[in-house]
Amino acid sequence: MKTGLYIHIPFCQQKCLYCDFPSYDNLTHLYQPYVAALCQEISGWGGVLSGTLIDTIYIGGGTPTLLPADALKTILTKVHESFSIDEAAEISVEANPGTTNQEKLLALKSGGVNRISFGVQTFSDALLKSIGRIHSAEQAVRSVKEAQDAGFSNINLDLMYGLPGQSCKDLKVSIQEAIKLDVTHISAYGLKVEEGTPFAAMDQLGTLILPEEDDDEEMYTFTTEYLPQHGFRRYEISNFSKVGYECRHNFKYWKYHPYAGVGAAAHSFFQKERLSNITDVSQYIDCVKKGKLPIEFRENPSSAIAMAEYIFLALRTVQGLSILEFQEYFNRGFYLEYGEIVSELLQKKLIAVKENQINLTVLGMKYGNVVFRAFLPG
Ligand code: SF4
Structure with missing residues (x-):
């Protein structure tokens, strides 16, 4: 069976206040050793999966586009050297507005990337600031247009609803802005206050003022009705796309198909076994350097x-x-x-x-x- 490949880049410029993903700021000094370890792990999986065709690749994070262009090129070159990749493979990269530039976009394009997913979240500057994002609405528009100018036509925007202080009117403006940008895919997620995040601490102190339940519900209903009315078919609980632009990599997860995950905290589903890699970035690097498998946990679910x-x-x-x-x-x-x-x-x-x-x-x-x-x- 064709297999998916997930590559985790655990670096961010700044932690967003709601984020509990395995991503870290202030680790610039680890970029180079991390990419070296990643390439070593990719080679290892290449051996395991020799003879298997890879038909989806997803480079996620974190913020993969925080890495310099040459690091992105190194990773993509190693991927192409190590695996048999389907000619029609979907190769996605997550990006944050303000972290891409022409050089990086060209590196991605020449490395076969054909889909970019931008973490926009909202087009309101005030809301972006209140959730700890690093970019402005204007930067988001610019980043999407630059990607389109570089030849990327398959673009997803992540949007969020239920943000502190957000109204349905705000959300409508963001969704309309996203549609205007002529993207092919929109993922819309409701904010969840996750344990251990600054938002969870604020919630405990009573300083996180979230929309009332009715307002939250209005935003959910608006999103799920408005997007399909404007050409974005809902094909999964939180995902909407133009016809033919569904994210094929995500179907690996939803259809219980195999995928290999490389990088710190990456998960794999392989031969019906679930594996997760060491989360700590330095420990992950050390482990791979010593030639050991960086697996922290493995289980055969009952x-x-x-x-x-x-x-x-x-x-x-x-x-x-x-x-x-x-x-x-x-x-x-x-x-x-x-x-x-x-x-x-x-x-x-x-x-x-x-x-x-x-x-x-x-x-x-x-x-x-x-x-x-x-x-x-x-
Ligand atoms: S950019 Fe994404 S991964 Fe990084 S801190 Fe924000 S939400 Fe988390």
């Missing part, structure tokens, strides 16, 4: 967990869950395992069943967590 994961990942997408594919993958009768749960969720109008297909309803998309919890064992 069949109950694997089945639940398979179901809820498939249900996130508008394609939904194919009961026949599930049965083939696990060699188990779907209704024998989940008949009662399916009846309950049908009654609550959270899912719809048609022939051998189960999909979330509009209500189910909104309360996805309720559906997903229902399938978890015990």
Whole structure:
């Protein structure tokens, strides 16, 4: 089976106040040794996956475009040397506005990158500042246009709703601005206050003023209705795209397909085993330098967990869950395992069943967590 490749770049110029991703600021001194370790790990995976075609690559972070152009080139060259890459592969890079320039864009283009995902979040300068982003709205527009001028036509913008002080009117302006930029894909995420972030600390102190539940709901409804009315089909809970521009790499996760993850904190799903790399950047570098596998954790999920994961990942997408594919993958009768749960969720109008297909309803998309919890064992 064709495989995906994820490459993690754990560096950011500044930590955003809501972010709990494995990314760090003030590590410029580690860029060079990190890229060297990454290339060594890529070579190793190249051996493991020889004979396997890679059809999606995703360089995420962190902020990959914080690395200098020559480092980006080094990584991409190593990837091409180490793997057999499908001619039609989707190769994405995450970027933050203000961290790209012509030299980096050309390095990405010549390294085969054909999709850029910009973390814009909002086009309101006041909101950007309040969530600790480094860029301005104007920089976001400029970065997208520069990428388009450099020949990138497949561009995603990440947007957020439910930000402190954000109104539905603010959100509408941001979404309209994104659409005006003629991008192909928009991911829209609701803010979640994650443990250990500055926002969580502010929340505890009572200084984080989030939109009221009704306002949050209005923003969610607006996003999910407005984008499809303007050419962006909702194909997953938080993802919208023009026809043919769905992110193929993300389908590796949602369809339970294999992928290799390289870099600090990267996750892999390989031969039905889940692996995660060492999170600490310096320890990751040291471990790879010593010629050891930088794996911190590995597990073969129990069949109950694997089945639940398979179901809820498939249900996130508008394609939904194919009961026949599930049965083939696990060699188990779907209704024998989940008949009662399916009846309950049908009654609550959270899912719809048609022939051998189960999909979330509009209500189910909104309360996805309720559906997903229902399938978890015990
Ligand atoms: S740019 Fe992205 S990865 Fe970096 S701190 Fe902000 S949200 Fe986190």
